[in-house]
Amino acid sequence: MDKKIRTSKSFKSAFQISVAYLLFGMFWIYFSDMCIGFLTKDSDKILILQTYKGFFFIGVTAFLLYLLSYRTLQERHSEYLKYVNDQQIVQIQLSQQNSLLNSLINSSPDAIVIKGLDRRYIIFNKGASEFSGVETYDALGKTADEIFPPQTAHIINTIDNALIENNSFIAHEEIMLMPNGKTYVYWVTKGLLMTEDNSIFGIYGIYRNITSMKDHEQLIVDEKERYDYMAHHDPLTGLPNRLSLIETLRIKTEHMEDHPFALFFIDLDGFKEINDSYGHRFGDQILVLFAKLLQDLFPKNTLIIRTGGDEFVILLESKIDQHSIQIRLNRLIQALNDPFNIDQIEVYITASIGISLYPVDSSNAEELLQKADAAMYKAKNQGRNTYSFYNDGLTQEVLERTTLASNLKKAISNRDLSLYYQPQINPISGMMVGAEALLRWPTPEGMVPPSLFIPIAEERGLIIELGAFVLEEGFKMATEWVQNGMLKGRIAINVSAKQLIHQNFLLQLDELLHKTGCNPAWIELEITESSILEYPEKIIALLGVIKSKGFKISIDDFGTGYSSLSYLKHLPIDKLKIDISFIRDITMEPKNQTIVKTIIALAKGLGMTTVAEGVESVEEMVFLRECGVDCIQGFYYYKPMSNESFGHLIREI
Ligand code: C2E
Ligand code: MG
Ligand code: MG
Numbered sequence: 272m273d274k275k276i277r278t279s280k281s282f283k284s285a286f287q288i289s290v291a292y293l294l295f296g297m298f299w300i301y302f303s304d305m306c307i308g309f310l311t312k313d314s315d316k317i318l319i320l321q322t323y324k325g326f327f328f329i330g331v332t333a334f335l336l337y338l339l340s341y342r343t344l345q346e347r348h349s350e351y352l353k354y355v356n357d358q359q360i361v362q363i364q365l366s367q368q369n370s371l372l373n374s375l376i377n378s379s380p381d382a383i384v385i386k387g388l389d390r391r392y393i394i395f396n397k398g399a400s401e402f403s404g405v406e407t408y409d410a411l412g413k414t415a416d417e418i419f420p421p422q423t424a425h426i427i428n429t430i431d432n433a434l435i436e437n438n439s440f441i442a443h444e445e446i447m448l449m450p451n452g453k454t455y456v457y458w459v460t461k462g463l464l465m466t467e468d469n470s471i472f473g474i475y476g477i478y479r480n481i482t483s484m485k486d487h488e489q490l491i492v493d494e495k496e497r498y499d500y501m502a503h504h505d506p507l508t509g510l511p512n513r514l515s516l517i518e519t520l521r522i523k524t525e526h527m528e529d530h531p532f533a534l535f536f537i538d539l540d541g542f543k544e545i546n547d548s549y550g551h552r553f554g555d556q557i558l559v560l561f562a563k564l565l566q567d568l569f570p571k572n573t574l575i576i577r578t579g580g581d582e583f584v585i586l587l588e589s590k591i592d593q594h595s596i597q598i599r600l601n602r603l604i605q606a607l608n609d610p611f612n613i614d615q616i617e618v619y620i621t622a623s624i625g626i627s628l629y630p631v632d633s634s635n636a637e638e639l640l641q642k643a644d645a646a647m648y649k650a651k652n653q654g655r656n657t658y659s660f661y662n663d664g665l666t667q668e669v670l671e672r673t674t675l676a677s678n679l680k681k682a683i684s685n686r687d688l689s690l691y692y693q694p695q696i697n698p699i700s701g702m703m704v705g706a707e708a709l710l711r712w713p714t715p716e717g718m719v720p721p722s723l724f725i726p727i728a729e730e731r732g733l734i735i736e737l738g739a740f741v742l743e744e745g746f747k748m749a750t751e752w753v754q755n756g757m758l759k760g761r762i763a764i765n766v767s768a769k770q771l772i773h774q775n776f777l778l779q780l781d782e783l784l785h786k787t788g789c790n791p792a793w794i795e796l797e798i799t800e801s802s803i804l805e806y807p808e809k810i811i812a813l814l815g816v817i818k819s820k821g822f823k824i825s826i827d828d829f830g831t832g833y834s835s836l837s838y839l840k841h842l843p844i845d846k847l848k849i850d851i852s853f854i855r856d857i858t859m860e861p862k863n864q865t866i867v868k869t870i871i872a873l874a875k876g877l878g879m880t881t882v883a884e885g886v887e888s889v890e891e892m893v894f895l896r897e898c899g900v901d902c903i904q905g906f907y908y909y910k911p912m913s914n915e916s917f918g919h920l921i922r923e924i
Pocket of ligand 1: 720722741765828884
């Protein structure tokens with residue numbers, strides 16, 4: 272465009288000059304000839320004048336030609352100089368660009384390569400050299416096959432072929448083995464190099480090393496998996512936990528309706544006692560061994576879950592007819608006939624198992640669990656070490672017990688429970704010799720009888736906390752009343768066997784004595800005859816220690832536990848409390864009279880005193896007094912009364 276404009280301008284100027292020269296020449300010839308005609312008519316002179324005129328014309332035009340040529344050459348020269356200058360600038364700029372590009376390519380952390388269509392490297396930057404361990408000068412002019420290990424060269428060639436075939440561009444992840452023996456993960460961007468007229472003249476490739484990013488990603492994935500594992504597994508046994516169970520049950524009941532399964536709810540019998548007697552570490556080892564036993568006894572794909580404490584759940588999918596289940600569970604019960612051996616201590620443990628079936632018993636995950644739980648409690652009530660299938664009659668009773676247990680838990684932490692006191696009277700003097708502390712649980716629906724909630728507290732492990740409350744409260748009140756001179760005698764406190772054999776019981780007694788300032792001589796601990804028979808040796812030993820601390824000890828409900836008389840000889844006992852069942856109708860029932868007389872004689876013989884419980888009438892009192900009973904506790908004298916009422920009573924006496 273520029274060139275065309277310049278050409279047309281030059282043409283115009285040259286044309287103007289030529290026309291001017293033509294006109295000037297014609298004008299000169301014409302007028303100079305006319306002037307010569309005026310000057311002379313002499314032909315010789317005219318000839319001479321015309322020669323001079325010719326010289327003059329040539330002189331002028333030569334001068335003009337000189338000026339013209341000079342100007343043109345001058346212009347050309349300066350144009351040439353300008354051109355040379357421009358060329359130099361372009362050269363400098365080009366070389367600057369080149370070195371910029373070079374430093375850009377070489378300072379890039381990515382591997383950048385360019386190949387010709389013959390697949391030989393034209394550019395192999397520093398990054399490429401660092402990743403591969405191949406020097407740039409070794410790579411230039413070579414193909415991938417000549418530099419890289421065969422599998423890497425194969426990847427490179429395959430991508431290049433695909434690029435050329437599809438005339439395309441690619442960007443994806445690739446794992447590549449380098450000649451230096453290292454394997455990296457690359458993000459590969461590859462494309463074709465084109466001329467202006469769209470013909471391919473090369474291939475470029477940019478390889479970004481994303482190995483550490485990938486490692487980091489993997490680390491995050493691993494970490495997530497680890498957290499996920501921890502959230503779904505029990506750290507002690509490695510078994511899936513309650514969360515796993517709930518999720519699996521939800522999937523099975525919501526999405527796999529036509530796959531029946533059986534749910535076994537397993538609770539170890541007496542595990543708390545083992546834990547209390549041998550310590551938690553020992554208990555933990557039992558749980559691990561039991562988990563292993565379950566894994567050995569059930570098929571590999573069976574879901575075995577530890578839901579917490581000593582509770583396990585098994586989800587069995589194959590052979591869930593009653594007969595097959597019985598065979599399996601009998602095998603488990605049989606396996607438990609062998610003791611667990613830990614630190615050379617042999618421990619026998621049994622399990623109570625409840626079974627619910629999906630979808631027969633329920634198609635709802637939570638209900639199935641609840642029903643297996645209910646069936647497990649039925650197995651416990653049947654004497655433990657057995658299994659029980661869920662049936663409809665079960666739920667109501669078990670649900671009530673479960674609700675009661677959770678309400679009791681709340682009541683304990685809210686301190687809603689309190690102690691009542693029932694005086695014990697010497698029938699001869701009519702004097703109060705002490706009082707029994709009896710636990711009371713008032714609710715909006717009325718008093719819950721201890722005979723109902725104490726066994727539940729024992730069953731659900733709440734008795735330790737509950738017992739601690741009773742001891743503290745009893746010690747506190749005994750201290751207050753004795754120190755005020757109001758109570759002449761002892762406060763009797765009931766202690767359950769589970770509480771007594773708890774490993775911290777003796778320590779707890781010492782701490783509470785210290786905390787309340789109570790003297791053990793002001794306290795009598797009552798333990799039922801039946802609970803002594805649960806763990807005789809252990810309890811005899813413990814009672815010995817308790818007695819040596821200065822507490823008095825009595826056997827509660829005596830006569831109902833069928834204890835052997837030889838035990839009685841060994842027990843460090845001060846008092847026998849004759850059970851209410853022998854006092855009832857004692858005036859009319861000769862057999863009861865004989866039993867009561869025998870117990871009183873036995874106690875005297877062993878150097879113990881006696882208390883008759885549940886005396887309601889004057890006849891009963893008179894009869895017992897004549898039999899020689901030392902003390903009477905019953906409605907005949909007083910019903911159990913609140914802390915305040917008992918305080919008033921002893922203040923008045
Ligand atoms: P227990 O230790 O044999 O207590 C005597 C029970 O006989 C008390 O029942 C008392 O209210 C009741 N009783 C007393 N005199 C009469 C009477 O003349 N007639 C009748 N019909 N009953 C009478 P209570 O308070 O319902 O306690 C029941 C059982 O609950 C207690 O029997 C004891 O084994 C247990 N218990 C109560 N408080 C505690 C406690 O703090 N810890 C433990 N481990 N057990 C407790
Ligand atoms: Mg009692
Ligand atoms: Mg009793």
